[in-house]
Amino acid sequence: MVSIGLGQNYSLFFEAGDHVAIDDQSIEEITGSSWSYQKSISAWIIPSGQSTNVSDGWSGQQIYGQNQMGFGFGNTHGISRGIIDGQDKIWVYNWDGNDDRIGIDYEIGELMHVALVHDDGILYAYKNGVLVDQVNSNPTADGGFIRIGGGTENGNAFNGHIDEVRVWSIARSAEDILDQMYLQLNGEEQGLVGYWNFNEGEGLFAYDLSDNQNHGDIIGADYSTETFNPCEDDEIVLWSYCLSVESTTELNLSSHQIQGQIPNNIGNLTNLTSLVLSNNDLTGPIPPEIGNLAELEILDLSGNALTGSIPSEISELSQLSVLNLYFNDLGGELPDFLQYMTNLRHIDLAGNQLTGPIDNAIIENADSLVYMNLSFNLLSDVIPLSIGALDDLRYLFLNNNSISGELPIELFQLNNLRYLWLSSNQIEGSIPSEIMELNSLQQLFMSHNNLSGLIPNGICDLSVDWDGQEDIGLTNFNISNNGLCPPFPSCLEGVVGYQDTSNCSGMMNIYESDPVLNGFTLYDAFPNPFNPVISLSYGIHIAQMVEVLIYDISGRPVKSLVSELQSPGSKIVQWDGTNDRGLALPSGTYFFTIRSGDRYDSRKIIMLK
Numbered sequence: 001m002v003s004i005g006l007g008q009n010y011s012l013f014f015e016a017g018d019h020v021a022i023d024d025q026s027i028e029e030i031t032g033s034s035w036s037y038q039k040s041i042s043a044w045i046i047p048s049g050q051s052t053n054v055s056d057g058w059s060g061q062q063i064y065g066q067n068q069m070g071f072g073f074g075n076t077h078g079i080s081r082g083i084i085d086g087q088d089k090i091w092v093y094n095w096d097g098n099d100d101r102i103g104i105d106y107e108i109g110e111l112m113h114v115a116l117v118h119d120d121g122i123l124y125a126y127k128n129g130v131l132v133d134q135v136n137s138n139p140t141a142d143g144g145f146i147r148i149g150g151g152t153e154n155g156n157a158f159n160g161h162i163d164e165v166r167v168w169s170i171a172r173s174a175e176d177i178l179d180q181m182y183l184q185l186n187g188e189e190q191g192l193v194g195y196w197n198f199n200e201g202e203g204l205f206a207y208d209l210s211d212n213q214n215h216g217d218i219i220g221a222d223y224s225t226e227t228f229n230p231c232e233d234d235e236i237v238l239w240s241y242c243l244s245v246e247s248t249t250e251l252n253l254s255s256h257q258i259q260g261q262i263p264n265n266i267g268n269l270t271n272l273t274s275l276v277l278s279n280n281d282l283t284g285p286i287p288p289e290i291g292n293l294a295e296l297e298i299l300d301l302s303g304n305a306l307t308g309s310i311p312s313e314i315s316e317l318s319q320l321s322v323l324n325l326y327f328n329d330l331g332g333e334l335p336d337f338l339q340y341m342t343n344l345r346h347i348d349l350a351g352n353q354l355t356g357p358i359d360n361a362i363i364e365n366a367d368s369l370v371y372m373n374l375s376f377n378l379l380s381d382v383i384p385l386s387i388g389a390l391d392d393l394r395y396l397f398l399n400n401n402s403i404s405g406e407l408p409i410e411l412f413q414l415n416n417l418r419y420l421w422l423s424s425n426q427i428e429g430s431i432p433s434e435i436m437e438l439n440s441l442q443q444l445f446m447s448h449n450n451l452s453g454l455i456p457n458g459i460c461d462l463s464v465d466w467d468g469q470e471d472i473g474l475t476n477f478n479i480s481n482n483g484l485c486p487p488f489p490s491c492l493e494g495v496v497g498y499q500d501t502s503n504c505s506g507m508m509n510i511y512e513s514d515p516v517l518n519g520f521t522l523y524d525a526f527p528n529p530f531n532p533v534i535s536l537s538y539g540i541h542i543a544q545m546v547e548v549l550i551y552d553i554s555g556r557p558v559k560s561l562v563s564e565l566q567s568p569g570s571k572i573v574q575w576d577g578t579n580d581r582g583l584a585l586p587s588g589t590y591f592f593t594i595r596s597g598d599r600y601d602s603r604k605i606i607m608l609k
Helices: 027-031 174-180 264-268 288-292 312-316 336-340 385-389 409-413 433-437 457-461
Strands: 011-014 019-021 038-047 061-067 077-084 087-095 099-104 112-119 122-127 130-136 145-148 160-168 192-196 216-219 222-224 235-238 241-244 250-252 259-261 274-276 281-284 298-300 322-324 346-348 371-373 395-397 419-421 443-445 450-454 483-485 520-522 534-540 544-552 557-566 569-575 588-596 599-607
Touching: 027 160, 027 192, 038 061, 038 077, 077 112, 087 112, 087 122, 099 122, 099 130, 112 174, 130 174, 145 160, 235 264, 264 288, 288 312, 312 336, 385 409, 409 433, 433 457, 520 588, 520 599, 534 544, 534 588, 534 599, 557 569
Parallel strands: 250 274, 259 281, 274 298, 298 322, 322 346, 346 371, 371 395, 395 419, 419 443, 450 483
Antiparallel strands: 011 160, 011 222, 019 145, 019 216, 038 112, 038 160, 061 077, 061 145, 077 087, 087 099, 112 122, 122 130, 160 192, 235 241, 520 534, 534 569, 544 557, 544 588, 588 599
16 A cells, blocks of 8 residues: 655646546446445545636546547546536536536636535535536436546646545435545545545656555646645645634544644634543644643644653643643653642643653642643552642542552541542552542542551441442542551451461550550460461450450451450460351461451461361
8 A cells, every 4th residue: 555644735736638547447347236326426626727618528628527539428427517508617527328427617827626426316516615506317328438637539628726535335424525625635534445645746647546456647747736725815725624724723533533733823813712532543742832822722642652751842731721641651850840830720631651750740829739640651660749739639540550658647638638549659658547538539449559567447438338339330449559567457357368467477456565454465365377277366455345356367267266345364265267158268378356346356277277
C-alpha cells in the first residue's frame, strides 16, 4: 500500500488534453457487481480557462469519465463541465440510454467540492456537501476504465485543478460527504474502491491509496499546491477543520479518529478555554506551542499514544483547572512546575512512564485541588509530608508505582479525602492510628505493599462499606498481600486477604508495657509447636469482658474459646486444633488472641501433625 503523508497537499493542473489514465482495472472490477446502480464519486476542483458548448454531460470537459478502449459507449457516468442549452455548469451525469444529468453552478477560479451519488434508480448531485438536486436514473449502460481530466473517447479535456478523486462502491449520504470532504483518508474506509489524492508531488504516477491500488499514468498534467483549503483568512486548518482564530473558544474532537502529531499551529487558537482531543490516535510529543493558549482552562489529551516529556510550556497556562494526560506513553520526570499551578483542580497523569518524586506534583498554597491521579507510572521516593497541605483533596490515586517509605501522619489530615488508592507500591511500616481521622473516606486500597504490624481498631470508625457490593463486583477496600498481623479489627474479619505473618510472633498492643492499663497479661502457649492439644494461659487484672480466639494465617477467626465476663485471676484454656464446628484443622501457623474492648494481644502458635 502506498502511503502519502498528510502534510503534503497537492493537486494536478490540467490543460490542453492533459489527463490521468487508469488502465490496470476497470470500473466493473474495482466496484463489483453493483457498480451500475450504486456508486459515489467526488473531487475537489478549481475550473479555469474557457468552457465549451456541448450536447450532453458525457461530451463535456471530463473531470471524471471513462475510456472504453474502443469497445462500448465512451463516457457513461461521471462529472464534467460544459455549456448545454446555454447553461454553463458542472454536470453530474449518468447514461442509462438517456443523458440523465444535474447542473451545478460555478465560477471560474472557484474552489469547490462536487459529488455524484447513484443509488438504486436516483442520481444525486452535491456541491460542498449540500444536495443540489436529484433525478431518476436507471442502471449505467457500461463501465470501462477511469479517466481523470480528459483522455476519453467522446468527451473534451478539462481545464483547471483536480484533487482528492474518490470512488466508492456504496451510495454515500450527505452527512458522509460533508463529514469527510475536508479530510484526507487513510485508504481503508469501508466502500472506498479508488482514491487518488495526488500528494506524490512529483513523478508520472498517480497512486491509488485504496486497497485496489489501481494506479494511473499522469499524461501532461502538472503538480500544483493550489488546492482545497477552504478556510477564511482569519482561520486555520486543524485535522482538515477550519477554525477561527478569534472566535474558537472550545475545541472538542474526542473520539474523532484523528491521527498523527498535534500540529504546531494549535498555538494560534489563543482564545481557547477548552481543548479536548481524547481517545484518538495522536502520536509524537505535545507541542510546546500549547503554552500559547493563555486562556486555557481544560486540557484533555488522554487516551492517545503521545510520547516525550510533559513540556515546560504547560506551566504558562495560569488559568488551567483540568489537566488530563492519562493513558499515553509520556516519559521523563514528573515536572516540578506543577506545584506552582495554583488553579489546578484536577490532575490525571495515570498510565504513562513518568519517573521521579511525587513531591513535584504537590501544589504549593493549593486552594482548589480536588482530584490527583498519578497511578500506573514509575514514580518513586516517599509520600511527602507536604501532601497534608492539600486541604480540599477528595481523590488520591498513587497505586502501581514504586513509592517507598512509611505512611506520613500528614496524609491522614486530609479530612475531605474520599478515595485513597496506594496499592502495588513498596510502602512499609505500620498503619498509623490517625487513619481514623479520614472521616469522609469511602474507598481504601493499600494491597501489595510491605505494611506490617497491627491494624488500629479505629479503622472501623471510617465510613467505608467494608463488604462492598459483591453482586456487581464492587469493592471498596483491599489491604491484602502485606505483612499485617492479627488480631484484626472486628469490621475487617474475613476481608483482610492474605497476609505474610512470618514476622508477627510476639506482636503486642500499645498497652503491653502496663498490665494494669491493659487489664490482662498474655503468657506464652505450651507446648509450641503442639500436637494435638495446646494450653493457653493468661492473667486478668480487673473484671472485664474477655474474648479468646484462634485465627488462621490469613486472619480469619476459626475458633472461639472464651467470650464472657471474667473476674481477676490466672486463667488457662486449651485448644485441640478444631474449628467452631468441631472439624480438625490442617497443620500450620495460627494465632492465639485475647481481646478486651479495644485492647488485644496475640501469640503465634504452630500445629504439627
